[in-house]
Amino acid sequence: MLDKQSPIPIYIQIEEQLKQQIQQGDFPIGAAIPSERELTERFDVSRMTVRQSITNLVNDGLLYREKGRGTFVASPKVEQPLNGLTSFTEDMQSRGMVPSSKLIGFEILEPDSDIAEELQLADGDKVYFVERIRFADDKPMAIERTYLPVGRFPNLNRDSFQGSLYAMIENEQQLKISRATQRMEAGLVKKEDADLLQIKPPAAILMIERISYLADGQPFEVVRSTYRADRYKFTTDIKR
Amino acid sequence: MLDKQSPIPIYIQIEEQLKQQIQQGDFPIGAAIPSERELTERFDVSRMTVRQSITNLVNDGLLYREKGRGTFVASPKVEQPLNGLTSFTEDMQSRGMVPSSKLIGFEILEPDSDIAEELQLADGDKVYFVERIRFADDKPMAIERTYLPVGRFPNLNRDSFQGSLYAMIENEQQLKISRATQRMEAGLVKKEDADLLQIKPPAAILMIERISYLADGQPFEVVRSTYRADRYKFTTDIKR
């Protein structure tokens, strides 16, 4: 059942097994899974190891615990929203659409005070400014304006923005992206943006500003996006 | 330093102490906090206990760990968004505004198929329908339309919607609210809603649909809100 010699930690192996058993219906929705002590015996591991597996599944929303009663299978979510920090590319793919992109602006400039503050820049620090139209199934979906500190990424050029920026940062630069703050608001489309998005005013748009942070808490990116309201809905999961 | 006789778990006491020391600046941003083994000695507890404290602070984004190096203080977030599942009342208060509310509709009806599906209802199950105008500092902020299954809450009336619905559910009904799925989109205001919100078309609005779930995964509430785009921005934190 478990491979204790495997480089994969035991608690992750147990997680996978439980996940699979839940999906197979071995444990129906609302039913109790075996108690921690029972799993301890079944897998011949310590209770803390079993607890680590279960804690992760509880955090993922697959299980819930009740003091003195047991651990139970939660009902699956109606809709599986794309949680976590994702790129436009990942986002569209998860919606079953084919993403593409057109670079319409690239320059190095001194940011205005909003951006400078959000990126925690010093006076005189410059940023890359990248402007792209984002397409889904070849139809315009959004305009994306990205600001990146030159200081942190000294050698970027137009080509850097063809592939996945996040992958480049995490693999080539060996930095860890950890989280983002997102601000969302509705508005009426401006004339210039209406042309780029191929819509006619008056029309509603969804404006999203994202500030992304590395694991050390430093911001590394500000993205301001303008989405066509008729084509884009944003879904999140919230925990109490 | 620690009160081991206290009913408050030791790992929470350690969490509080570390949090305080970070806020006091005892550990500057980016600096390492004492190692797990050092804290083990300092607090005279086991290492697993210290790890539980640190793990929680890492999940909160106050600290981050690096294998083989240590645990470090993350920079504080620029903006502290209100995370978690909150009511309109809590939301407005955290923005420093005074919330109020006007009930404009209350009835028991058979839901349309959208709502029935989202609440996982059987044929013929009925729902409460509650329509309220939500004010912030006495200015209209949003229209909120709430659907609750009668089956789960048999004895509600108009008065039930004066106070905090969430508090009532968690205290009186002894149910645990665990999470919600939120769908957000932009749109143009309809004539009827424009009057209620005291705005003139064409104007943008932010439409939010929230489906809230109990710990057992059962949905218990659908809320459809229409916010004035000129007054409301929505902020979230996202983790990678």
Place this chain on the structure above:
DNA sequence: CAGTGGTCTAGACCACTAC
């Protein structure tokens, strides 16, 4: 009452980092 999850101990070995 027996069983459950919540907390906690006092060790251990590993892979990784920095010197």
Place this chain on the structure above:
DNA sequence: TAGTGGTCTAGACCACTGT
């Protein structure tokens, strides 16, 4: 090599639930 976080053990006592 010494120190770090990551994983794991084999126990323990507690408060809480259901019978």
